[in-house]
Amino acid sequence: MSVSVLVIGAGPAGLSAAVAAADAGAMVTLLDAGDGLGGQYWRHLPPERSSVREARLHHGWPLFERLRERVAADEAITVLTEAQVWAVETTGAVTVRVLVGPADAAGREPLALAADAIVFATGAHDRTLPFPGWNLPGTFSAGAAQALAKGERIAVGRRAVVAGAGPFLLPVARSLTDAGAEVLGVYEAARPLHAAKGWLARPHRLLGAARKGPELAGYLGHHLRRRIPYRLGAAVVEARGEGRVEEAVIARLDADWAPVPGTERTVAVDAVCVSHGFTPRLELPIAAGCRTGPDRFVLVDADQRTSVPGVYAAGEITGIGGVDAALVEGRIAGHRAAGGDRSALRADLRRRRAADDVARRIEAAHGVRPGWRAWLRDDTVVCRCEEVPYGRLRDTAAATAQDSLRSLKLTTRAGLGICQARMCGRTVEELTGAAPASAADTSDQRPLAAPIRLGDLAGLATTPHGGKDTQ
Amino acid sequence: MNADVVVIGAGIVGAACARALARAGLSVVVLERGAAAGATSARGEGNLLVSDKAPGPELDLALHASADWPRLAAELADELGAAFPSVEYQRKGGVVVALTEAGAEPLRAFANGQAAAGVAVEHLDAAAALAFEPDLNPALTAAVHYPQDAQLQPVVAAEALLASARLAGATVLTGTEALGAVRDRAGRLVGVRTRAGDIGAGAVLVAAGPWSGDAAAALGADVPVRPRRGMVLVTARMAQRVRHKVYDGDYFGATQSAAADLQTSSVVESTPGRTVLIGSSREQIGFDDRLRVEVLAQIARRAVRLFPFLADTPVIRAYGGFRPYMPDHLPVVGPDHRHPGLWHATGHEGAGIGLAGVTASLLCAQLTGTEPPLDPAPFQLARPSLAAHLGGTP
Ligand SMILES: Cc1cc2nc3c(=O)[nH]c(=O)nc-3n(C[C@H](O)[C@H](O)[C@H](O)COP(=O)(O)OP(=O)(O)OC[C@H]3O[C@@H](n4cnc5c(N)ncnc54)[C@H](O)[C@@H]3O)c2cc1C
Numbered sequence: 075m076s077v078s079v080l081v082i083g084a085g086p087a088g089l090s091a092a093v094a095a096a097d098a099g100a101m102v103t104l105l106d107a108g109d110g111l112g113g114q115y116w117r118h119l120p121p122e123r124s125s126v127r128e129a130r131l132h133h134g135w136p137l138f139e140r141l142r143e144r145v146a147a148d149e150a151i152t153v154l155t156e157a158q159v160w161a162v163e164t165t166g167a168v169t170v171r172v173l174v175g176p177a178d179a180a181g182r183e184p185l186a187l188a189a190d191a192i193v194f195a196t197g198a199h200d201r202t203l204p205f206p207g208w209n210l211p212g213t214f215s216a217g218a219a220q221a222l223a224k225g226e227r228i229a230v231g232r233r234a235v236v237a238g239a240g241p242f243l244l245p246v247a248r249s250l251t252d253a254g255a256e257v258l259g260v261y262e263a264a265r266p267l268h269a270a271k272g273w274l275a276r277p278h279r280l281l282g283a284a285r286k287g288p289e290l291a292g293y294l295g296h297h298l299r300r301r302i303p304y305r306l307g308a309a310v311v312e313a314r315g316e317g318r319v320e321e322a323v324i325a326r327l328d329a330d331w332a333p334v335p336g337t338e339r340t341v342a343v344d345a346v347c348v349s350h351g352f353t354p355r356l357e358l359p360i361a362a363g364c365r366t367g368p369d370r371f372v373l374v375d376a377d378q379r380t381s382v383p384g385v386y387a388a389g390e391i392t393g394i395g396g397v398d399a400a401l402v403e404g405r406i407a408g409h410r411a412a413g414g415d416r417s418a419l420r421a422d423l424r425r426r427r428a429a430d431d432v433a434r435r436i437e438a439a440h441g442v443r444p445g446w447r448a449w450l451r452d453d454t455v456v457c458r459c460e461e462v463p464y465g466r467l468r469d470t471a472a473a474t475a476q477d478s479l480r481s482l483k484l485t486t487r488a489g490l491g492i493c494q495a496r497m498c499g500r501t502v503e504e505l506t507g508a509a510p511a512s513a514a515d516t517s518d519q520r521p522l523a524a525p526i527r528l529g530d531l532a533g534l535a536t537t538p539h540g541g542k543d544t545q
Numbered sequence: 546m547n548a549d550v551v552v553i554g555a556g557i558v559g560a561a562c563a564r565a566l567a568r569a570g571l572s573v574v575v576l577e578r579g580a581a582a583g584a585t586s587a588r589g590e591g592n593l594l595v596s597d598k599a600p601g602p603e604l605d606l607a608l609h610a611s612a613d614w615p616r617l618a619a620e621l622a623d624e625l626g627a628a629f630p631s632v633e634y635q636r637k638g639g640v641v642v643a644l645t646e647a648g649a650e651p652l653r654a655f656a657n658g659q660a661a662a663g664v665a666v667e668h669l670d671a672a673a674a675l676a677f678e679p680d681l682n683p684a685l686t687a688a689v690h691y692p693q694d695a696q697l698q699p700v701v702a703a704e705a706l707l708a709s710a711r712l713a714g715a716t717v718l719t720g721t722e723a724l725g726a727v728r729d730r731a732g733r734l735v736g737v738r739t740r741a742g743d744i745g746a747g748a749v750l751v752a753a754g755p756w757s758g759d760a761a762a763a764l765g766a767d768v769p770v771r772p773r774r775g776m777v778l779v780t781a782r783m784a785q786r787v788r789h790k791v792y793d794g795d796y797f798g799a800t801q802s803a804a805a806d807l808q809t810s811s812v813v814e815s816t817p818g819r820t821v822l823i824g825s826s827r828e829q830i831g832f833d834d835r836l837r838v839e840v841l842a843q844i845a846r847r848a849v850r851l852f853p854f855l856a857d858t859p860v861i862r863a864y865g866g867f868r869p870y871m872p873d874h875l876p877v878v879g880p881d882h883r884h885p886g887l888w889h890a891t892g893h894e895g896a897g898i899g900l901a902g903v904t905a906s907l908l909c910a911q912l913t914g915t916e917p918p919l920d921p922a923p924f925q926l927a928r929p930s931l932a933a934h935l936g937g938t939p
């Protein structure tokens with residue numbers, strides 16, 4: 075009998091894991107909460123409005139098409155889209171609870187899935203540090219701007235700036251201009267020295283990471299062609315406007331990311347797009363019992379195995395290394411999860427080393443530095459769902475002599491809202507000095523990975539071991 | 546370091562006791578192995594109920610607590626000032642509902658018994674119940690209003706008690722576990738060992754919630770506290786349609802029963818954060834915190850039966866904790882009769898938030914030899930109903 079492999083997430087990592095597992099002879103179920111395949115990277119127009127321009131807009135589009143056609147055609151691979159994993163149970167075999175159907179609909183079909191092996195490939199969401207005015211309409215996370223540009227061909231504004239940190243700023247600027255916006259500037263918080271240290275110490279390694287080198291070169295070329303200023307060591311430190319963004323305040327930053335006084339200048343804009351890196355979506359692996367490392371990614375060994383037997387992880391949840399890392403990790407995870415032989419993986423193991431190197435460089439060059447707090451004001455909202463301002467967070471932490479997230483969440487309501495601290499969790503931890511690595515509670519834990527209607531929960535069939543309903 | 550009293554545990558019970566003792570003029574050191582207000586006291590709800598308690602010592606304690614919290618909440622607010630978050634004390638009243646014919650009569654009888662014991666009770670017919678709670682399932686068969694039922698924000702309450710304790714001079718050492726006893730030559734308990742050194746103590750108070758058994762064992766004693774798992778669901782924010790604390794009458798069955806298998810009742814309440822909290826389950830499964838979807842489903846089924854409109858409401862969070870549970874369903878508040886110098890304040894099961902203040906008064910009075918707010922005898926470790934659960938004297 076062939077091995078069953080369940081792959082959760084159909085971005086680059088999940089797609090390549092599914093294909094590799096099928097190649098190694100497994101029966102595969104691939105599921106994703108989204109209504110299409112491709113994840114964050116290959117986000118595209120829905121099929122009924124497909125465009126010949128996708129290939130130009132996406133690096134590696136032909137590869138995506140190959141993967142997509144393969145998972146559709148292969149009888150050994152069952153694909154479920156609009157399949158939201160909302161909980162993971164570990165009381166018996168690791169069991170994944172799924173609701174299948176449109177995200178906001180009532181009465182989605184419930185599934186409980188277990189398999190010989192599970193591959194988590196749930197990716198990351200982009201992280202935005204707060205700054206005064208970031209909650210004004212017209213301010214977007216770069217990821218949201220990117221998603222609208224790639225998925226809907228909508229530009230979030232006519233005159234935009236892109237700011238934050240990391241190589242992701244460049245593709246965002248590019249998508250915006252492709253969707254018709256004028257991008258007035260890209261502001262990268264890392265200073266030239268850090269960027270150079272991260273990227274230039276061993277340039278051959280960078281080029282060795284299959285596509286990342288040429289891809290970055292392509293973005294830079296695009297910037298030059300479009301004459302978009304690309305400034306290192308600068309940030310949007312405030313957005314201003316009556317009811318919506320009208321201007322962005324840009325300042326130079328020191329090496330710690332603290333604004334250099336006197337360097338502020340304002341630019342008239344109608345959109346500000348910011349991204350300060352990525353936060354891995356860890357709730358499912360954590361719920362499955364997988365250990366995470368001090369850097370807060372899922373710990374995996376050379377075979378992409380997590381600390382839980384039969385559970386693998388690949389892609390951004392194991393480190394932010396970009397699409398090439400995701401693809402190669404997915405292949406290794408899928409192949410090994412299916413029981414494939416390690417000797418077949420030599421080339422992939424080499425590629426992963428190069429990809430790991432890229433991940434380290436990104437972190438070294440663009441990792442968040444503590445000086446950013448200097449641009450906060452007392453009334454800067456930190457948690458947008460519950461509208462908790464920085465001053466209240468700081469004062470409550472002082473009044474309760476508290477640095478643990480659990481208490482602070484409940485005394486300030488920061489992180490208790492609808493996004494369940496996906497947006498602000500790490501920011502709150504940094505601002506209050508919480509030490510998540512040693513804490514029992516971190517903002518990464520969410521036993522419910524997605525909202526579920528009470529009616530749907532109530533409608534779940536009673537399982538025999540669940541005890542009796544006393545009614 | 547030395548103190549008159551070392552308190553083990555900075556949950557709400559330890560915090561309240563530390564405050565009372567420090568305000569009585571004693572020097573107090575609180576040891577907390579994790580973060581303050583981070584364990585059970587941050588994993589439950591904040592009901593201060595008289596409605597779920599049968600006549601007896603726990604109801605007496607609850608009636609005291611119910612009378613005392615308005616004063617305590619006001620005192621804390623005064624002392625800590627406007628910058629401190631509110632403990633959100635709300636005496637919003639409870640409405641207990643039966644939805645079956647079989648459940649109606651026991652609920653009425655239970656309420657009449659409570660009325661005789663001094664609880665304010667108002668029987669409601671269906672129309673009156675629906676006037677109280679317009680979105681309630683109209684198929685209800687009996688309903689009782691308990692105006693004394695109240696609620697608090699448990700974590701703010703614990704933090705406020707602790708902040709007040711600090712202002713009265715108590716020292717709180719977080720990240721500091723009580724590892725064992727320091728004894729004098731005669732073998733008498735004179736302090737607590739920690740990784741940061743010994744702390745000399747005139748008295749040691751175990752207020753370690755569901756871990757009190759282990760904490761006492763480290764000091765060479767035993768106390769039969771066990772964990773009883775409970776889960777709570779939280780909805781997304783919404784326009785508030787639940788006005789009181791509303792629950793089905795099965796709650797009594799669950800709190801008063803010692804059965805180990807899963808029991809749920811739905812206590813539905815809205816919070817000032819505009820969410821609805823739905824609790825909770827009761828299971829004796831040790832310290833097993835693995836998620837069980839069936840438990841959540843059962844809580845949801847009961848909630849939707851009470852308030853059908855909730856079926857469309859999204860749940861955004863589920864959390865749970867371990868109630869510190871005594872085999873005879875009464876907390877222990879007083880000295881350890883076998884170990885001079887050792888005291889306990891623990892075992893409050895599902896009522897420790899509401900009962901923390903009165904527990905502290907009762908403990909402090911016994912320890913300082915002043916007049917207790919009520920008879921401490923039923924809460925002694927030496928009570929007959931615990932005899933079978935205790936080891937002998939050393
Ligand atoms: C908004 C955004 C835009 C990006 N755009 C670019 C870009 O243009 N260029 C670039 O080089 N890099 C981009 N990145 C980085 C990119 O994420 C990685 O390079 C790559 O996509 C990582 O692949 P992955 O397979 O690990 O994760 P992802 O591509 O993120 O795929 C994860 C998948 O898991 C699914 N999933 C997660 N949780 C669940 C659940 N509970 N139930 C069911 N399914 C679930 C998600 O729906 C998603 O489809 C972007 C990242 C983000 C967050």
Ligand SMILES: Cc1cc2nc3c(=O)[nH]c(=O)nc-3n(C[C@H](O)[C@H](O)[C@H](O)COP(=O)(O)OP(=O)(O)OC[C@H]3O[C@@H](n4cnc5c(N)ncnc54)[C@H](O)[C@@H]3O)c2cc1C
Nearest residue numbers: 554556557558578585586589592723754775896897898899
């Ligand atoms: C789901 C659920 C719902 C509930 N609903 C309600 C309700 O509505 N109303 C109500 O009144 N009560 C409710 N409760 C009960 C209430 O939460 C508890 O009774 C109360 O929190 C107990 O407080 P505590 O201080 O005794 O324990 P805890 O809050 O657990 O504090 C004990 C502390 O001791 C520490 N500790 C343990 N061992 C050591 C050691 N060796 N050294 C140092 N520190 C140590 C722990 O880290 C912990 O912080 C509920 C509980 C649950 C689980």
